[in-house]
Amino acid sequence: MKVSQRAQAVPPSATIAVTSRAKEMKAQGKDVLGFAAGEPDFDTPDFIKEAAIQALKQGQTKYTPAAGTPALRKAIAEKLKKENNLDYTFEQIVANLGAKHSVYMAMQAVIDPGDEVLLPTPYWVSYPEMTQLAGGKPVILETTAQGGYKITPEQLKSAITDKTTLLVLNSPNNPGGFCYSPDELRALADVLVGTQVTVLSDEIYERLVYGQTKFLSFAAISQDAYNRTLTVNGLSKSFSMTGWRLGYTAGPLEVIKAMSRMQDHMTQNPVTFTQPAAIAALQDTTGAVETMRVEFEKRGRFMADKLNAIEGVHCIEPQGAFYCFPDVSAHYGRAIGGVTLTGSMDFAAALLEQALVAVVPGEPFGSPKNVRLSFACSMEQIEKGIARIQKWLT
């Protein structure tokens, strides 16, 4: 059967490729240690599950309004007011089937063919593919380890053309584990004043920040930033709800309405019994997120210290999310176990085959010098896995 050119142009996810190979090897009985997962290893808190069970028992199993129930959208608006200092009416919010879906729909709603979309490296793997699916042109903004993997105001200014439609910011960052400071974000917002650029601020890791790191929503910077921003967030990472599929977008009414119209024809509504569970999560008073955050913070510091103790491996201490993103390029050019490491793809493949450690290559994130290790796993696994990497490299 014919496959459309649009569909043919979409490459398989590099994250999935490593995870599948690791699973295959595990199924063969090999003791593979996985650091590729992009989801928390904690179970969804019980009070959230209970809310979904109650909803099912009450018969909440039918369609809801396409944008989500008013009750859910009001709970999201309250959360954004209380935690992010953002004023949105519930009509300015659309609930989607995961933040991935939110980003996809937001891009479909604002990008026209030929529009330029600014993507700072390292970027989340799906951004360039989603940009292209919307007919847009990814414009990659390179960053360096010395600059903390962040773009500068000057760099942003010189990248903007009359075709620039969107700047995608993701802080705390997957895969980089860094977070823009409030002042850094304000300096970027200043550059945008007077331009036509919309900002898509992907804040999915907002609750997972460490040390002195302060999170600020881009839209909360100023009225100008508020007017030009689509705020994307979801419950997958902070509440360990990856399988429940609930994300949301808040922004100017005309864009939210357009997204809701498209959603109506695409997926109808977010899963009905996930919606009351999401309300329970957003109104949590048990401190479930904080318990997970504290554990992630310990693991992230531990992993970064262990990685930095390996010669030729350089890693910034994670400020947010649950990833270490070490630069391993000092080892490129070496031959290990008969394989010459020419880049992050070889590095990850050889590490998996020879040392049974699964990491994700940095190349699909636009950072070929790096590999990504998730610390959504036990301390014991981190200790064992990094020891294997050290042994393999030395």
Ligand SMILES: Cc1ncc(COP(=O)(O)O)c(C=O)c1O
């Ligand atoms: C930066 C970023 N945005 C969005 C998502 C999507 O999350 P979900 O669709 O599970 O809500 C992810 C998941 O890995 C992510 O890392």
